[in-house]
Amino acid sequence: MTDHETANKLAFERLAAATPVFTEVMTAGDALPGMKPNVILTSGAPMEWEQYTGGQRAAVIGGALFEGLASDAGDADAKLKSGEILVDGCHDYGCVGSLAGIYTASMPVLAVENTANGNVGFCNFFEGPSPKRLNYGTYDEEVRDTLLFVQDVIAPTVAEAVKRSEGGIPLRPIIRRALGMGDEMHSRNAAGTLLFGREMVPYFFEMLGDKPEEVRQTYAFMSDSPYFFLRLSMAAAKATADAARDIERSSVVSAMAFSCSQFSIRLGGTGNRWFSADLEPAQAKLFEGFTEADIEFMGGESVITETVGLGGFAQASAFTLQEYQGGTPEDMAELNRSMYEITVGEHPEYKIPFFGFRGVPLGIDAFKVVESGIQPVMDIGIAGGDGRQIGAGVLRAPLACFEQAVAAYSEEYGGV
Amino acid sequence: MTDHETANKLAFERLAAATPVFTEVMTAGDALPGMKPNVILTSGAPMEWEQYTGGQRAAVIGGALFEGLASDAGDADAKLKSGEILVDGCHDYGCVGSLAGIYTASMPVLAVENTANGNVGFCNFFEGPSPKRLNYGTYDEEVRDTLLFVQDVIAPTVAEAVKRSEGGIPLRPIIRRALGMGDEMHSRNAAGTLLFGREMVPYFFEMLGDKPEEVRQTYAFMSDSPYFFLRLSMAAAKATADAARDIERSSVVSAMAFSCSQFSIRLGGTGNRWFSADLEPAQAKLFEGFTEADIEFMGGESVITETVGLGGFAQASAFTLQEYQGGTPEDMAELNRSMYEITVGEHPEYKIPFFGFRGVPLGIDAFKVVESGIQPVMDIGIAGGDGRQIGAGVLRAPLACFEQAVAAYSEEYGGV
Numbered sequence: 001m002t003d004h005e006t007a008n009k010l011a012f013e014r015l016a017a018a019t020p021v022f023t024e025v026m027t028a029g030d031a032l033p034g035m036k037p038n039v040i041l042t043s044g045a046p047m048e049w050e051q052y053t054g055g056q057r058a059a060v061i062g063g064a065l066f067e068g069l070a071s072d073a074g075d076a077d078a079k080l081k082s083g084e085i086l087v088d089g090c091h092d093y094g095c096v097g098s099l100a101g102i103y104t105a106s107m108p109v110l111a112v113e114n115t116a117n118g119n120v121g122f123c124n125f126f127e128g129p130s131p132k133r134l135n136y137g138t139y140d141e142e143v144r145d146t147l148l149f150v151q152d153v154i155a156p157t158v159a160e161a162v163k164r165s166e167g168g169i170p171l172r173p174i175i176r177r178a179l180g181m182g183d184e185m186h187s188r189n190a191a192g193t194l195l196f197g198r199e200m201v202p203y204f205f206e207m208l209g210d211k212p213e214e215v216r217q218t219y220a221f222m223s224d225s226p227y228f229f230l231r232l233s234m235a236a237a238k239a240t241a242d243a244a245r246d247i248e249r250s251s252v253v254s255a256m257a258f259s260c261s262q263f264s265i266r267l268g269g270t271g272n273r274w275f276s277a278d279l280e281p282a283q284a285k286l287f288e289g290f291t292e293a294d295i296e297f298m299g300g301e302s303v304i305t306e307t308v309g310l311g312g313f314a315q316a317s318a319f320t321l322q323e324y325q326g327g328t329p330e331d332m333a334e335l336n337r338s339m340y341e342i343t344v345g346e347h348p349e350y351k352i353p354f355f356g357f358r359g360v361p362l363g364i365d366a367f368k369v370v371e372s373g374i375q376p377v378m379d380i381g382i383a384g385g386d387g388r389q390i391g392a393g394v395l396r397a398p399l400a401c402f403e404q405a406v407a408a409y410s411e412e413y414g415g416v
Numbered sequence: 417m418t419d420h421e422t423a424n425k426l427a428f429e430r431l432a433a434a435t436p437v438f439t440e441v442m443t444a445g446d447a448l449p450g451m452k453p454n455v456i457l458t459s460g461a462p463m464e465w466e467q468y469t470g471g472q473r474a475a476v477i478g479g480a481l482f483e484g485l486a487s488d489a490g491d492a493d494a495k496l497k498s499g500e501i502l503v504d505g506c507h508d509y510g511c512v513g514s515l516a517g518i519y520t521a522s523m524p525v526l527a528v529e530n531t532a533n534g535n536v537g538f539c540n541f542f543e544g545p546s547p548k549r550l551n552y553g554t555y556d557e558e559v560r561d562t563l564l565f566v567q568d569v570i571a572p573t574v575a576e577a578v579k580r581s582e583g584g585i586p587l588r589p590i591i592r593r594a595l596g597m598g599d600e601m602h603s604r605n606a607a608g609t610l611l612f613g614r615e616m617v618p619y620f621f622e623m624l625g626d627k628p629e630e631v632r633q634t635y636a637f638m639s640d641s642p643y644f645f646l647r648l649s650m651a652a653a654k655a656t657a658d659a660a661r662d663i664e665r666s667s668v669v670s671a672m673a674f675s676c677s678q679f680s681i682r683l684g685g686t687g688n689r690w691f692s693a694d695l696e697p698a699q700a701k702l703f704e705g706f707t708e709a710d711i712e713f714m715g716g717e718s719v720i721t722e723t724v725g726l727g728g729f730a731q732a733s734a735f736t737l738q739e740y741q742g743g744t745p746e747d748m749a750e751l752n753r754s755m756y757e758i759t760v761g762e763h764p765e766y767k768i769p770f771f772g773f774r775g776v777p778l779g780i781d782a783f784k785v786v787e788s789g790i791q792p793v794m795d796i797g798i799a800g801g802d803g804r805q806i807g808a809g810v811l812r813a814p815l816a817c818f819e820q821a822v823a824a825y826s827e828e829y830g831g832v
């Protein structure tokens with residue numbers, strides 16, 4: 001084996017061995033390494049404040065207001081311009097953002113430890129079923145109330161339950177089972193949410209006497225939100241993908257992320273450098289009443305799930321998604337199959353029933369992407385310009401990111 | 417349309433419109449029309465006592481002992497011979513049996529009302545995860561203790577929860593969703609069980625203060641048994657299929673059932689007459705350590721699910737089953753597809769994601785079976801001679817049943 005192959009094999013093995021365990025709920029300020037009270041994290045490779053536009057810009061401003069860092073939107077904008085408030089990218093703080101992906105210091109986050117590697121990944125909470133959410137670029141009194149409800153009721157209740165579990169809730173068995181129950185752990189987490197809820201209930205029974213209202217509200221919140229588990233899936237994926245960072249000579253993708261304009265990737269062998277290119281249009285299925293013209297990108301790092309072989313890389317586990325994001329079962333299977341051509345191997349436990357329990361394609365090799373021209377497939381939620389979800393669809397990672405990454409890799413290591 | 421076609425259309429419409437709602441838990445004695453203290457119900461078209469052999473015979477004797485109708489196996493056998501204890505078929509008492517399918521008067525049953533038609537179907541409870549179960553032909557102290565645990569703890573707790581629901585738990589939405597989550601509602605009910613559990617939890621929260629142990633035990637029992645929901649699926653299917661009984665000129669199957677030796681069907685247009693033939697071997701996948709020689713039929717009426725378009729008729733919703741009962745995804749899809757050729761129509765709400773959300777094939781027309789030679793496909797659990805589950809597999813309904821049924825129909829109505 002060449003050094004390159006050995007490195008990619010190591011990256012694959014780390015991804016395959018990852019054992020994510022949901023261990024605790026903390027505030028972003030306490031949890032995220034390097035987090036500061038005046039920092040607002042958002043999705044994608046970090047940009048200058050002026051480069052954030054539309055919903056993502058509005059979401060950062062909303063975060064500043066929610067955190068009490070500014071008195072109004074104008075004040076927030078001025079402070080973001082002056083650097084009094086700093087905007088930065090989630091990925092360098094151990095977390096990943098859903099859509100715009102706003103983190104402020106006081107927000108609660110779910111901590112997922114990859115016990116096979118000793119590292120931790122974080123994600124904040126689902127905001128609930130309302131179409132108006134901060135991560136979709138909206139901030140008003142309703143959004144604020146929901147964020148406070150999550151912070152004051154949901155997060156502490158989940159925190160106490162996981163504390164009672166002693167050792168945390170292992171997520172690998174939940175993900176493994178959910179893949180046999182129609183989830184791909186990105187745009188579909190209905191089974192994961194139910195399986196996770198089942199793990200929580202015994203602790204909720206213990207807690208009910210002390211805080212009946214909180215327990216009831218939390219269970220209802222979880223039950224009403226099939227997306228609840230996505231945040232745990234994302235934190236698990238971040239904890240998994242980070243184990244494939246900083247592997248010399250690895251050309252395996254260790255992160256994918258996008259902002260309002262740029263799609264970016266990192267490789268294990270090229271450190272913290274992002275390779276970016278313009279976003280391509282998504283193949284979207286829109287909710288009733290919306291058109292292509294309403295689509296607006298406002299960031300997204302839930303594609304960390306594809307980075308670890310889930311989401312679009314496990315579409316054939318989730319044919320139900322066709323109803324939500326379009327496509328036919330045949331297309332979904334074909335797209336999913338093509339991902340085996342750009343990956344290092346197959347996951348030993350995360351399997352796709354329709355492929356005869358073949359493991360999900362795992363470990364995107366940038367060289368294979370460039371050589372084959374096959375772009376990674378991602379299942380994403382689609383935001384609208386008025387700041388809400390208007391649909392879902394399939395996004396392809398731009399080839400240019402991979403071409404840059406391969407060029408940088410070749411420059412650094414003098415070829416493969 | 418001919419009278420025959422009109423009748424079949426009516427049968428199909430009744431099957432498609434069925435709205436099963438889990439309404440209450442009762443004892444078999446109180447619930448089942450015609451049930452008496454000295455009656456033991458078992459699966460399949462009823463036979464003389466001497467015709468019951470092996471595990472099914474042992475199960476009936478076990479039922480007599482459990483009910484206190486006999487002092488020992490010899491005494492039970494003598495009383496069954498003399499008629500002091502009566503053995504009869506479940507189907508005529510509004511219920512369906514899983515495997516040997518034993519009902520005695522004191523056993524608790526789940527009542528499911530088809531509110532679209534006003535009739536009720538019943539099924540008893542899953543006995544739990546132990547391989548030793550009365551319905552698999554075993555009766556000893558352990559089996560007795562489990563049956564009593566179900567009777568004394570599980571059933572009253574579920575009974576109180578459903579009473580609190582006011583109006584019952586609608587099962588149609590659960591079945592609809594579960595078909596998108598890898599269940600086919602016969603050999604796979606993992607999602608149905610989770611979805612039903614989610615409906616129960618809010619009531620369990622209400623009940624926890626009064627009966628903490630019972631609630632905890634019941635929730636654990638439900639969580640540990642992905643088969644828990646099967647009994648509700650069966651009761652729902654019985655309540656659905658019974659709506660297609662007694663429709664003059666209908667050649668649509670209203671019941672399928674088997675005993676230790678015979679497979680039998682009924683048609684809507686030919687009343688309560690069973691058309692029977694010898695069972696054919698199942699295509700089985702056996703648990704580690706068992707061989708074909710260990711397989712023993714001991715009855716089964718869970719094939720009521722196939723009668724209403726589920727189970728083998730929805731296999732392509734449940735590719736995960738290949739692990740459990742064998743076959744490849746391609747074979748499963750092909751088998752499932754062939755069922756459209758012998759059915760009247762497609763269910764308007766129960767849909768198969770892999771078929772582009774085509775409705776499940778619904779309403780088996782005996783004429784179509786005979787004309788095409790395509791035998792209905794059923795997903796079944798496989799019992800072993802020592803009285804336990806030893807695997808799972810696919811059973812085909814013998815053509816001879818349908819030939820007899822078609823002949824009887826033609827005789828009665830002078831052709832189609």
